[in-house]
């Protein structure tokens with residue numbers, strides 16, 4: 001039984017390493033949502049969150065981003081990425097977790113919930129990245145790297 005568990009763990013680690021390395025090496029910037037993985041692990045979504053190794057995924061993206069010079073931006077978890085219509089920007093506050101597809105009440109566009117959220121996270125991440133005045137500085141002009149770290153761009157840029 002222990003060997004079976006070890007095999008599953010190895011497969012999961014192998015998948016995550018291949019995925020994060022591929023994302024970092026093939027993109028100039030990767031935008032993620034700054035989810036509270038520990039908080040989600042205490043909800044009814046715990047099994048899904050822990051099975052997906054979200055914390056490990058974000059950690060690997062952050063350090064591999066520094067290795068390869070890829071911007072990794074964490075968008076604030078309170079950014080309403082799911083509720084905002086990607087086409088017109090109107091916020092749909094009546095969206096329930098079960099609504100996988102929804103129609104914007106303002107412009108009438110049909111949205112896939114996850115795709116719409118991903119597009120909003122990408123746009124917000126790129127906006128934050130553009131607001132960063134220089135590499136290694138955050139939007140307020142403060143250094144974002146630990147003093148001894150020599151390498152490309154910081155993993156997290158605070159929300160303005």
Ligand SMILES: [Zn+2]
Nearest residue numbers: 085088104107
């Ligand atoms: Zn709309």
